[in-house]
Amino acid sequence: MDEWMNYEQFDRQTWHAFFPADTVRLNQENLDDIKSLNDRISIEDVKDVYLPLIKLLQLHYQNFLEWQMQKANFLRQPVRRVPYIIGIAGSVAVGKSTIARLLSILLNKLLPDKRVELMTTDGFLYSNAELKRRGIMDRKGFPESYDMEKLLKFLNDVKAGEPVVKAPTYSHQVYDVQPDKPLVIDRPDILIVEGINTLQLPTNQRLYVSDYFDWSIYVDADPDLIECWYLQRFDLLLKTAFTDPSNYYYPYSKGNRDDAFKMAKEVWQTVDLPNLKDFILPTKTRANLILHKTHGHVVDRLYLRRD
Numbered sequence: 001m002d003e004w005m006n007y008e009q010f011d012r013q014t015w016h017a018f019f020p021a022d023t024v025r026l027n028q029e030n031l032d033d034i035k036s037l038n039d040r041i042s043i044e045d046v047k048d049v050y051l052p053l054i055k056l057l058q059l060h061y062q063n064f065l066e067w068q069m070q071k072a073n074f075l076r077q078p079v080r081r082v083p084y085i086i087g088i089a090g091s092v093a094v095g096k097s098t099i100a101r102l103l104s105i106l107l108n109k110l111l112p113d114k115r116v117e118l119m120t121t122d123g124f125l126y127s128n129a130e131l132k133r134r135g136i137m138d139r140k141g142f143p144e145s146y147d148m149e150k151l152l153k154f155l156n157d158v159k160a161g162e163p164v165v166k167a168p169t170y171s172h173q174v175y176d177v178q179p180d181k182p183l184v185i186d187r188p189d190i191l192i193v194e195g196i197n198t199l200q201l202p203t204n205q206r207l208y209v210s211d212y213f214d215w216s217i218y219v220d221a222d223p224d225l226i227e228c229w230y231l232q233r234f235d236l237l238l239k240t241a242f243t244d245p246s247n248y249y250y251p252y253s254k255g256n257r258d259d260a261f262k263m264a265k266e267v268w269q270t271v272d273l274p275n276l277k278d279f280i281l282p283t284k285t286r287a288n289l290i291l292h293k294t295h296g297h298v299v300d301r302l303y304l305r306r307d
C-alpha cells in the first residue's frame with residue numbers, strides 16, 4: 001500500500017504562498033532570538049516554511065479551544081484549561097530540538113498571551129547505571145531504553161492540568177540523565193514535546209505517547225545527510241568539551257581527532273542508524289505533518305495528512 005496516500009504534498013513555494021512572509025513582521029528582537037538559538041538557521045526558511053506552519057498550528061489551536069468549550073458546555077462542566085500538546089519526532093540529530101525551540105519563539109510571537117513550554121523525552125531514558133545493569137548500554141535511544149510508564153504518567157498529569165509536573169532531564173555533555181535537575185512544567189497553554197520516540201507504539205502499554213498529542217510533526221531527511229549533521233554536532237561537542245574535564249567528550253577532545261571521529265561514525269552506524277531504520281522511520285506516517293529537509297537543513301517539501 002502507498003504510505004503517502006493519506007498525505008497532500010507541497011513544495012516550498014506553494015507552502016509559502018499560503019501565508020506570505022509580510023503577513024507577520026519579524027522585528028530585530030525576534031531575529032536576534034532566532035539567531036541566538038542557532039546562528040545557522042536560515043531566516044528564509046523561517047519566513048517560507050515555519051511562519052506558514054505556525055499559522056496553520058494557530059488555526060488548529062483555535063479549533064481545539066472551541067472544542068474544549070463545546071465539550072464542557074455539553075457535559076455541563078466548567079471549562080477547564082487543557083494544554084495543547086505538540087509532538088516532534090525524527091532521527092537522532094535531525095534537528096528536532098532546534099525546530100522545537102524555533103516553534104516556541106514563533107508561537108510566542110503570534111500568540112503573545114499564551115504560555116509555551118518545551119521539553120524532550122531524552123530525560124526519560126534510564127540512567128547509564130540502569131542501562132548497564134540491564135545490559136543495554138549499546139541500545140541507548142531504542143524503545144527498551146526509556147521508562148515509558150514514567151513518560152506516560154508525566155503526559156497524563158500535564159494534560160490533566162496538574163500544577164508543577166516534573167520531567168527528568170538529560171545532558172548530552174554528561175551523556176546521562178540528570179536526576180537532580182528536573183524541568184518543571186506548570187500548566188502551560190501549549191507544550192512542545194520532542195524526542196525520537198514520540199510517535200512509537202510501545203508493545204507492553206495500553207496507552208500511546210501520541211494519544212496525548214493534539215498535533216504531531218515528523219522531521220525527515222536522507223540518513224546520509226543526518227549522519228553528516230550528527231558528525232557536525234559531534235565536532236561542536238568536542239569543541240565545548242575541550243576545557244571541561246567533567247565533560248563526557250573531554251578525553252575524545254584531547255586525544256587523536258581521527259580516532260574520535262572514527263568512534264563517532266561507528267556509534268552512528270551501529271546504534272543511531274539501526275534505531276532510525278527499525279524504530280523511528282516506521283513512525284513517520286503517524287504524524288500530522290512531515291517536514292522534509294535537504295542539504296543545509298533547508299526544508300524542501302512538506303506533507304500534510306488529509307485526516
Ligand SMILES: Nc1ncnc2c1ncn2[C@@H]1O[C@H](COP(=O)(O)OP(=O)(O)OP(=O)(O)O)[C@@H](O)[C@H]1O
Nearest residue numbers: 040041091092093094095096097098229232233297
Ligand atoms: N535549521 C538548522 N539550521 C542549521 N543547523 C541546524 C538546524 N537544525 C539543526 N541544526 C544543527 O544540527 C545538529 C542537530 O540538531 P539538534 O540537536 O536540534 O537535533 P535533535 O534532533 O534534537 O538531536 P537529538 O535527538 O540527538 O537530541 C545540531 O548541530 C544543530 O545545530
Ligand SMILES: CC(C)(CO)[C@@H](O)C(=O)NCCC(=O)O
Nearest residue numbers: 092122140141196267268271272
Ligand atoms: C539521547 C539520544 C538517545 C537521543 O537524543 C541520542 O542522542 C543518543 O545519545 N544516542 C545514543 C548513541 C549516541 O551516542 O549517539
